[in-house]
Amino acid sequence: MCGAGAGGAAVGGGVDLATATIIEGVVRRGEAPVEGAYVRLLDATGEFTAEVPTDAEGQFRFFAAPGRWTVRILAPRATVTDRPVSADRGDRIHLEVALDG
Amino acid sequence: MSDTPARDRVLVTADWVEAHLADPRVVLVEVDEDTTAYDKGHIAGAVRLDWKSDLQDPVRRDFVSKRQFEQLLSAKGIANDDIVVLYGGNNNWFAAYAYWYFTLYGHADVRLLDGGRKKWELDSRPLTEEVVRRPLTQYVAQEQNRAIRAFRDDVLAALGTQNLIDVRSPDEYAGRLLAPAHLPQEQSQRPGHIPTAVNVPWSKAAADDGTFRPDAELVSLYQEAGLDLDRDTIAYCRIGERSAHTWFVLHELLGLDRVKNYDGSWTEWGSLVGVPITLGEEPGDVTDDA
Numbered sequence A: 001m002c003g004a005g006a007g008g009a010a011v012g013g014g015v016d017l018a019t020a021t022i023i024e025g026v027v028r029r030g031e032a033p034v035e036g037a038y039v040r041l042l043d044a045t046g047e048f049t050a051e052v053p054t055d056a057e058g059q060f061r062f063f064a065a066p067g068r069w070t071v072r073i074l075a076p077r078a079t080v081t082d083r084p085v086s087a088d089r090g091d092r093i094h095l096e097v098a099l100d101g
Numbered sequence B: 001m002s003d004t005p006a007r008d009r010v011l012v013t014a015d016w017v018e019a020h021l022a023d024p025r026v027v028l029v030e031v032d033e034d035t036t037a038y039d040k041g042h043i044a045g046a047v048r049l050d051w052k053s054d055l056q057d058p059v060r061r062d063f064v065s066k067r068q069f070e071q072l073l074s075a076k077g078i079a080n081d082d083i084v085v086l087y088g089g090n091n092n093w094f095a096a097y098a099y100w101y102f103t104l105y106g107h108a109d110v111r112l113l114d115g116g117r118k119k120w121e122l123d124s125r126p127l128t129e130e131v132v133r134r135p136l137t138q139y140v141a142q143e144q145n146r147a148i149r150a151f152r153d154d155v156l157a158a159l160g161t162q163n164l165i166d167v168r169s170p171d172e173y174a175g176r177l178l179a180p181a182h183l184p185q186e187q188s189q190r191p192g193h194i195p196t197a198v199n200v201p202w203s204k205a206a207a208d209d210g211t212f213r214p215d216a217e218l219v220s221l222y223q224e225a226g227l228d229l230d231r232d233t234i235a236y237c238r239i240g241e242r243s244a245h246t247w248f249v250l251h252e253l254l255g256l257d258r259v260k261n262y263d264g265s266w267t268e269w270g271s272l273v274g275v276p277i278t279l280g281e282e283p284g285d286v287t288d289d290a
Helices: B006-008 B014-019 B067-077 B090-105 B116-122 B154-158 B170-174 B215-224 B242-253 B263-269
Strands: A019-031 A038-042 A048-053 A059-064 A069-072 A083-086 A092-098 B027-034 B047-050 B083-087 B109-113 B163-166 B233-236 B259-262
Touching: A019 A038, A019 A069, A019 A083, A038 A059, A038 B116, A038 B263, A048 A059, A059 A069, A069 A092, A083 A092, B006 B109, B027 B090, B047 B067, B083 B090, B083 B116, B090 B109, B090 B116, B090 B242, B109 B116, B109 B242, B154 B233, B154 B259, B215 B242, B233 B242, B233 B263, B242 B259
Parallel strands: A019 A092, B027 B047, B027 B083, B083 B109, B163 B233, B233 B259
Antiparallel strands: A019 A059, A038 A048, A038 A069, A069 A083
16 A cells, blocks of 8 residues: 555556556656656546656556546646546556656 | 744745755654655755654554654654654645644644645755764653544544544545555455545645645635534544645644544544445435445
């Protein structure tokens, strides 16, 4: 239950990929991955559900539920980016996010 | 002192911290769930507290004792008359938890950095990897102040008579998620919420950058959620860290006297045999037997 750190590539911890709903991705500035961007997961009403900082590879990951979500990215010197996502049970959705700043 | 608005006594801005980096009366303390965050950079002079290994008993599920807390703070070089300024990741969840914990053990002057680590980073303020060692102290704690901590029997007794406030996300409240969505969802306990609890997610009290909303907005937030601010209130979440954030808002910023944090929270309630649980968006009532 611990490990609120950034999302990594391998899904560990006995997660059943057939039943989980995973929303993950990479944040970049140009080609370079951005570490320490804050990625927020908002539910269908826009309410905060979770937030993670990106890791050294710019990666983040959420364990969500089926439904409509918004992924919001905050980073120093960049405008706030929102990406809508629709996810089903068993989905593993990958986002590529490019910062403007 | 009593003329100072509560907010100015318990909350400091990033500018205030930068102006007090060399102030010998001020001790910065970073508190994280992800304890590697401190190693990658912290505010100059800040010591680290590990939410799990420093603040939880290593065997049973409870806090460290008064004596262990005294040893911990003495080893970290924190003195009774220091101004302790807490900050951390996760929008200050664990820093707020530590704030509540320091208050529980009677520290005189403890404050939160508004916006925590995130605001500091988004402002591109400096961080350092320099290891901090402070001279040892002889810290003396008070007995735990039970007026701000609720146990499961307090919550059972409060059903139908006191405010219960569930500060988890709407999906956790309704029972669609068992943990915040940055964590895997496999958990042993049942989903749902404590009957009669209203859902006011902790995040509604903060802006995107983690800073607290103005007092007037906070009062409206809880009133509109149906919370009677004249009644006793118990806040809970999953493990008591997000509800410490809301406890801070209600007890420290808004000055409500009778507010407790239930640190057992959902990981305890959702595992108890025979207690009532409500599923879905409505608070439900005590007689629900579903």
